[in-house]
Amino acid sequence: MRLALLLGVPLFWMVGVYGGSLAALLVQSFFRLDSFAGTIDRSPTLATWRDLFTDANMSVAARTIGMASSVTLASIVIALPLAYFIARHASRRTKAVLVLAVMIPLWSSYLVRVYSWKLILSADGIVNWFFERLGIGGLLDAVLALPAIGGPSLSVSYIGQFLVFVYIWLPYMVLPIQAALERVPRSFIEASADLGAHPATTFRKVVWPLAIPGVAAGSIFTFSLTLGDYIIPTVIGDSSPFIGLAIYSYQGVAGNLPLAAAFAFVPIAVMGLYLFGAKRLGAFEAL
Amino acid sequence: MTVAVEFDGVSKSFGDVQAVNNVDLKIADGEFFAMLGPSGSGKTTCLRMLAGFEIPTAGRILLDGADVSGLPPYDRDVNTVFQDYALFPHMTVAENVAYGLMVKKVGDKERRTRVDGALALVHLEALGARRPAQLSGGQRQRVALARALINRPAVLLLDEPLGALDLKLRQEMQLELKSLQREVGITFIYVTHDQEEALTMSDRLAVFNHGRVEQVGTPAEVYESPRNPFVAGFVGVSNIVEGALATRLRGNPMPFTVRPEKITLSDPAIDPPEGSVFIDGTVVEATYLGMYSRYRVDVDGAVLLVAGQNLDVDHGEVGATHGRRVRLHWNSRACRPLSESPAATDNIPTAGAVD
Numbered sequence: 344m345r346l347a348l349l350l351g352v353p354l355f356w357m358v359g360v361y362g363g364s365l366a367a368l369l370v371q372s373f374f375r376l377d378s379f380a381g382t383i384d385r386s387p388t389l390a391t392w393r394d395l396f397t398d399a400n401m402s403v404a405a406r407t408i409g410m411a412s413s414v415t416l417a418s419i420v421i422a423l424p425l426a427y428f429i430a431r432h433a434s435r436r437t438k439a440v441l442v443l444a445v446m447i448p449l450w451s452s453y454l455v456r457v458y459s460w461k462l463i464l465s466a467d468g469i470v471n472w473f474f475e476r477l478g479i480g481g482l483l484d485a486v487l488a489l490p491a492i493g494g495p496s497l498s499v500s501y502i503g504q505f506l507v508f509v510y511i512w513l514p515y516m517v518l519p520i521q522a523a524l525e526r527v528p529r530s531f532i533e534a535s536a537d538l539g540a541h542p543a544t545t546f547r548k549v550v551w552p553l554a555i556p557g558v559a560a561g562s563i564f565t566f567s568l569t570l571g572d573y574i575i576p577t578v579i580g581d582s583s584p585f586i587g588l589a590i591y592s593y594q595g596v597a598g599n600l601p602l603a604a605a606f607a608f609v610p611i612a613v614m615g616l617y618l619f620g621a622k623r624l625g626a627f628e629a630l
Numbered sequence: 631m632t633v634a635v636e637f638d639g640v641s642k643s644f645g646d647v648q649a650v651n652n653v654d655l656k657i658a659d660g661e662f663f664a665m666l667g668p669s670g671s672g673k674t675t676c677l678r679m680l681a682g683f684e685i686p687t688a689g690r691i692l693l694d695g696a697d698v699s700g701l702p703p704y705d706r707d708v709n710t711v712f713q714d715y716a717l718f719p720h721m722t723v724a725e726n727v728a729y730g731l732m733v734k735k736v737g738d739k740e741r742r743t744r745v746d747g748a749l750a751l752v753h754l755e756a757l758g759a760r761r762p763a764q765l766s767g768g769q770r771q772r773v774a775l776a777r778a779l780i781n782r783p784a785v786l787l788l789d790e791p792l793g794a795l796d797l798k799l800r801q802e803m804q805l806e807l808k809s810l811q812r813e814v815g816i817t818f819i820y821v822t823h824d825q826e827e828a829l830t831m832s833d834r835l836a837v838f839n840h841g842r843v844e845q846v847g848t849p850a851e852v853y854e855s856p857r858n859p860f861v862a863g864f865v866g867v868s869n870i871v872e873g874a875l876a877t878r879l880r881g882n883p884m885p886f887t888v889r890p891e892k893i894t895l896s897d898p899a900i901d902p903p904e905g906s907v908f909i910d911g912t913v914v915e916a917t918y919l920g921m922y923s924r925y926r927v928d929v930d931g932a933v934l935l936v937a938g939q940n941l942d943v944d945h946g947e948v949g950a951t952h953g954r955r956v957r958l959h960w961n962s963r964a965c966r967p968l969s970e971s972p973a974a975t976d977n978i979p980t981a982g983a984v985d
Contacts, residue, residue, distance in 0.1 A: 530716035533683050536703040537710045538730035538781065548733075552720045 372605035376598070383600060391601040395609075400589065404609050407586040410501070411569035414508040415516075415562045421509070422516035422561065423554070429517075430524035431532075442521070445514045453511070457578050460507045464497035464579070471496070494581055504580040508569055515564035523557025524550070559621050566617065570610040586610060631658040633695070634785055634817045635680065640689035641841075642675050649675040651841035652689070657785075657819060657834075662811050664820045664828035667838030668864065673821045676838075677787050680819070681710050694784060704733075709778035710787040713794070715770045717762035723773050724749070724758035730781040748776040751810070768799050775810070785817045792827065804830055825865045829853065837861050853889075858969050862887040869893075869934050870968065879907050885968045890937040892964035895925060895956050902959035909958055916951045925951065927958060934958060 374383050375390045394400070429441045448456065463469050474483040487493040487500060494500030527550065535545040573587030584592070586609055594603035635657040642650040650672040657663045665673040678684045680691055682703035691699045698706050709730070717726050725732075727748050731741045749755050752772035762770055771791060778786055791807075792800045808831050811818045822828050828835045829849040837844045837852060837860075845857045856862035859870050872885035880886065895913075902908040911929035923943070925936040936958060 528714065528716065530712045530714055531718060533681075533703065534710070534712060534716035534718075535729070535733075536683075537681060537708075538733060538777070539704045540729075540733040541704055544733050548729075549718055 368604045368607055371601055372608065374601040376601055381598060391605050394602055395605045400606070403584050403589045404586060406583065407570055407610075408613060410505065410508065410585070411566045413505060414512060414569045415565045417505070417509050418513050418516040418565045419520075419558055419562065422513060422520050423558070426517050426520035426524055426554075426557070427550070430521045430527075431529075442518075445517050448510075449514055454574065456511065457507060457575055460503075460510065461498050461578055464503045464506070466496035466498070468496075468498070498579055499581050501580060504575060507575050507579050508572070511575065512565040512568050515568065516558075516561035519560035519564070520554055520557040523554050523560075527553045563614070563618070567610060567614055570613065631656075633657070634659040634661070634693070635819065636690075636692040636695075637676065637680075638690040638692065640676070640679065640686045640691060642672075642679060642684060642687050648841055650679070650686075653841075653843050655836055655843060655846065657817060660815055660817055662808065662818045662820065662831060662833045664822060664832035664835035665838060666822055666825060666828040666835050666865070668823055671838035672841035673823075673836075673838040674789060675841075677710075677789055677819060677821045680785070681708055681787055682706050707784040708787055709781050709783040710789065711771075711774045711778050711791045713790045715762075715774040717770055717773055717777070719762055721761075722758065723754065723760050723762065723765070726762065726773055727758075727777045727780055729777060734781075744780055748780040751779065751813075752776045767795050768803065771795065771803065775807075779814060779816070783816065785819060788818060788820045790821055790823070792822075800827075807831065829865070837865060839864070855966050856887060856968070859885070859887070862966075862968065867935060871932070871934075871965075875930065875932050879909060880962075880965060886965045887968055888934075888960060888964050888966070890924070890935040891922070891939075893934065893936045893958050893960045895927075895936055895938050895951075895958060898955050898957045900957065902957065905962055906959045907962050907965065908960075911956060911958060913951045913954050913956055925956075927956060929958070 372391055373387045373389070374385050375388050376382075377384045425441075425445075429438055429445075433441055465471075471480070471483065474480045483497075486502065487496065489502075492501040492505075494503070497503035497506070531549055531553070532545055535549045536542070540548065571587050573585060573591050576582070576585040576588050586606060590603045590606045593599045593606060633656050635655070637653045637655040640650060640653045641648070653672070653676060655676075665676060667673045675684060679686050679699075680693075682698070682701055682705075686699055689699070690697050693706060693708065718729070721729070724745050728741050728745045731744060736744070745758070746755070749758055752775050754769060754772050754776065757765065757769065757773075762773065765773065771794075774791070788807075792803050795803060804827060807818075807820075820828075820831065832849060834846065834848050835852060836846045839860050845852055845861045847855075852861065852865050856865060856868065862868040862870060866889065868887045868889055870885060870887050871879065873883060876885060877883045896902070898910050909929050911927040911934065913925050914928045914933065915924075915926040917924045918940075920940070922937050922939050925938060927934050927936055
């Protein structure tokens with residue numbers, strides 16, 4: 344009885360509130376918007392799903408998935424050495440300071456941070472100033488002149504968007520990897536060296552496989568948070584829509600709730616595929 | 631003897647803590663050598679310096695005559711069995727054992743043969759496909775052994791390898807390790823805090839205390855002739871006699887030790903045999919322990935520990951000795967003089983001590 348009480352509330356929350364709204368979303372996606380009347384036609388139809396698979400919507404999805412993948416990869420590359428240092432080499436004091444430094448940005452307002460980045464990256468912002476001062480302003484211009492990912496200034500380019508995404512989600516990558524590496528006993532690394540492995544081999548054969556669960560957890564965060572975000576694409580970049588923004592405008596501006604619901608399943612499907620792939624590659628075997 | 635390992639004036643400090651202090655040791659090729667000492671005595675640090683996990687602050691470590699003090703672990707011909715086994719959880723038993731061959735790029739076919747051989751050596755032929763998490767403590771221990779031996783190192787280092795096992799399994803593994811060592815003929819250096827383990831298994835042992843080597847010798851030498859009070863008390867149990875009592879028994883105040891089992895307990899009316907040292911006292915405590923009984927005997931204010939074999943004892947008789955006047959006597963040869971300052975002893979082993 345007490346067990347039922349204890350588990351009942353979270354169970355209700357997970358199954359009822361969370362699962363229920365997902366189910367409602369799914370049901371909703373089989374309705375359609377009557378564009379003349381502006382009302383929702385509640386007879387089951389696949390028309391909304393057909394609307395989802397238009398080129399315009401698919402390019403929104405592709406753009407978002409492309410950005411989420413690059414952000415995730417970059418976060419792994421940046422977070423791994425940092426997490427390794429925090430977990431294995433830093434003294435207790437340095438460790439505390441570094442973990443705090445990773446977490447502090449999470450305590451300040453997300454909006455403030457994104458708008459600060461808009462100023463930092465703008466044409467007359469500090470990054471431009473810095474490049475000019477170093478006399479390599481031409482390099483920045485050359486990078487910005489790149490097709491597709493460039494733009495008139497960092498703050499209205501995909502590069503700028505990418506930088507801000509990486510900055511914002513990086514802590515969600517560092518912390519799980521650090522936790523995973525923290526659980527690798529020193530003796531594993533010593534044993535590997537003892538058996539003749541150079542540090543690079545030890546990293547490849549022992550540290551990396553044991554860090555993968557952390558990398559997987561971190562990438563679920565960075566990937567899904569980027570997939571769903573609609574603030575950064577609005578503030579930074581050239582305003583080309585991302586999935587989050589598309590959903591927002593479909594349900595808010597256009598009132599097309601069914602299409603917004605169908606669109607909401609894109610990130611869920613992508614995450615499902617991603618996890619399935621990671622499992623197949625053995626990412627969770629060391630768990 | 632061929633010297634496999636030599637510690638030459640080796641010291642190691644961690645910040646202000648002097649973990650190892652000027653250790654000199656020579657370990658012979660093919661020897662089963664134990665490093666015995668309480669925790670924090672520097673024995674594990676010595677082993678870790680030999681493995682290459684720590685670099686000495688001073689002194690040299692020689693492996694087969696070559697100075698290896700500054701070499702990284704992967705450039706040393708030694709392998710280690712870790713206290714926590716350090717088996718890689720994401721690999722199977724066979725992959726764990728093959729690790730050393732894999733990093734040395736040994737061919738697939740030879741690798742498989744040698745892994746099978748190593749697993750057979752530790753009687754785990756059937757478990758190659760399992761994960762370490764699916765094994766018992768004793769089995770993990772064997773995998774760690776096989777993994778360390780597959781590289782055929784010049785020296786195998788074992789850091790309290792049986793510490794995590796229960797008593798019965800530990801005793802089995804002691805015998806097995808000993809016969810395994812004979813079989814492979816590799817020098818074993820075995821760190822332990824368990825004096826019984828060190829006495830049972832080793833050809834020779836070094837007793838560590840406060841970062842120094844107090845004594846080196848065969849188990850019998852160290853047990854029978856402890857050099858100083860620390861060794862006498864740490865290896866086995868001993869009576870340390872000094873001051874007035876020493877003068878009364880042997881005619882001079884130099885401290886000496888006498889093992890409890892060397893002392894015979896008899897009736898005060900009986901004359902002790904020729905050439906023995908004797909004194910009368912009162913039994914203050916008698917404990918029956920099956921094979922033998924332990925008595926605490928008050929001798930003019932000092933308490934001597936006596937272990938009497940229960941050769942001719944009826945039940946009830948042991949307890950009845952409580953409070954009785956007894957005569958303690960022992961062969962004067964059993965009195966072993968102790969040096970007063972334990973740290974000042976010279977600890978370089980004699981060449982003849984090893985066969």
